[in-house]
Amino acid sequence: MERVVLIKYGELTTKKGNRKFFIQTLYQNIKKKLNGLDVKISRDISRMYIEFLDDEMELVLKKLNQVFGIHTYQVAYKIDTDIEAIKELATDIMKEKVGTFKVETKRANKNFPIPSTEFSRQLGGLILKNNSNLKVDVHHPNTTLTVEILDRYTYLYTDIYYGLGGYPVGVQSKGMLMLSGGIDSPVAGYLALKRGVRIDAVYFEAIPHTSLEARNKVIELSRKLCQYTDTIKLHIVPFTNIQEAIYKECNPEYCITIMRRMMYRIMERLAKRNKGLVIINGESIGQVASQTLTSMSVINAVTNMPVIRPVACLDKLEIIDLAKKIDTYDISILPYEDCCTVFVPKHPVINPNLKECLLNEEKFDYEQMIEDTVNHVQTMIIQENNPEEFSNLL
Numbered sequence: 001m002e003r004v005v006l007i008k009y010g011e012l013t014t015k016k017g018n019r020k021f022f023i024q025t026l027y028q029n030i031k032k033k034l035n036g037l038d039v040k041i042s043r044d045i046s047r048m049y050i051e052f053l054d055d056e057m058e059l060v061l062k063k064l065n066q067v068f069g070i071h072t073y074q075v076a077y078k079i080d081t082d083i084e085a086i087k088e089l090a091t092d093i094m095k096e097k098v099g100t101f102k103v104e105t106k107r108a109n110k111n112f113p114i115p116s117t118e119f120s121r122q123l124g125g126l127i128l129k130n131n132s133n134l135k136v137d138v139h140h141p142n143t144t145l146t147v148e149i150l151d152r153y154t155y156l157y158t159d160i161y162y163g164l165g166g167y168p169v170g171v172q173s174k175g176m177l178m179l180s181g182g183i184d185s186p187v188a189g190y191l192a193l194k195r196g197v198r199i200d201a202v203y204f205e206a207i208p209h210t211s212l213e214a215r216n217k218v219i220e221l222s223r224k225l226c227q228y229t230d231t232i233k234l235h236i237v238p239f240t241n242i243q244e245a246i247y248k249e250c251n252p253e254y255c256i257t258i259m260r261r262m263m264y265r266i267m268e269r270l271a272k273r274n275k276g277l278v279i280i281n282g283e284s285i286g287q288v289a290s291q292t293l294t295s296m297s298v299i300n301a302v303t304n305m306p307v308i309r310p311v312a313c314l315d316k317l318e319i320i321d322l323a324k325k326i327d328t329y330d331i332s333i334l335p336y337e338d339c340c341t342v343f344v345p346k347h348p349v350i351n352p353n354l355k356e357c358l359l360n361e362e363k364f365d366y367e368q369m370i371e372d373t374v375n376h377v378q379t380m381i382i383q384e385n386n387p388e389e390f391s392n393l394l
Ligand code: ATP
Pocket: 177, 178, 179, 180, 181, 182, 183, 184, 185, 186, 202, 203, 204, 205, 280, 281, 282, 283, 287, 288, 290, 338, 339, 340
């Protein structure tokens, strides 16, 4: 018996003007995601159909569960729109079920000679006759058998699965994700992708103070994020000179604040170069000294570019739950230090003031250093299934 995945467009349908573009993007994303599997994907205005080979079903469903923009889907039996054939299949599907059930018929094909309620009743009667373990309950059934009658084919299914929701990646422009090796920023990236935002990742490294293992962590985290999009460009910023200058010249209490202001300045430039419209990061209100509202506002003062902080209002435990769900947690907790942890001062200022930042920043020619740094950024292209990066130094 042929089975297909039926994908219905949930939240997409509320965006009338964009509908076509959304569906096209979702279609392309699903096609890329299932590349290599023996599937046939087709679509119409209300849904998408995926035909697959039986022994690849688990894999198809696993992959679909990583595509944003899919709210619910069903694995349906597909059959010609023929009364006797439908009846036979319906009894067959319900043969092994126990408990209560109801049948729900949706008749999109108005040439089908039996009205929906009448057909549901007929099917219900037949199912009962063939399975004495079942009872009808139209209000709270254990199983609902849905029968969707279209012109040529009819689809029957009992289970509805939930996808990831959100919008298809690519319906928004690009954001630049500040990706450290920590727990928060990969989750922030995931949540941005969920809203349809494409991302480039940016990692600030301070070799020799930070190790190549720390960089590899970020590569692996990017690879995990690739599960939800296709490829990710990872820009690696050589941050050592700027960091050393900050720690040499500035008031220790202000080092972190100023370091983060430098990061934002660099992010803005990289965004412009790479057509990113916003900065995305894993800051969470109150989590550390540089994430108090005062700190955020003083740090944010260096750029007009919108800064999106998807996890700003989540508790650490909520962030950890998400990190586990998207499988980044175990990578994030590996012990290699990143540039922020290497240079943490004993008493970072909790309520920095802007004037003090400006005075400290006058002590060295950061503009020139930023220029040099940006010119030495390396870019890698990360893919989900390709342990050997095929490209370096674009
Ligand atoms: P995370 O768990 O994501 O590392 P955190 O709680 O350790 O976050 P911070 O180190 O203060 O917080 O960093 C806040 C955010 O700044 C991070 O979530 C990340 O988006 C960005 N960030 C910090 N360090 C780096 C880095 N080395 N490269 C790129 N982005 C960074």
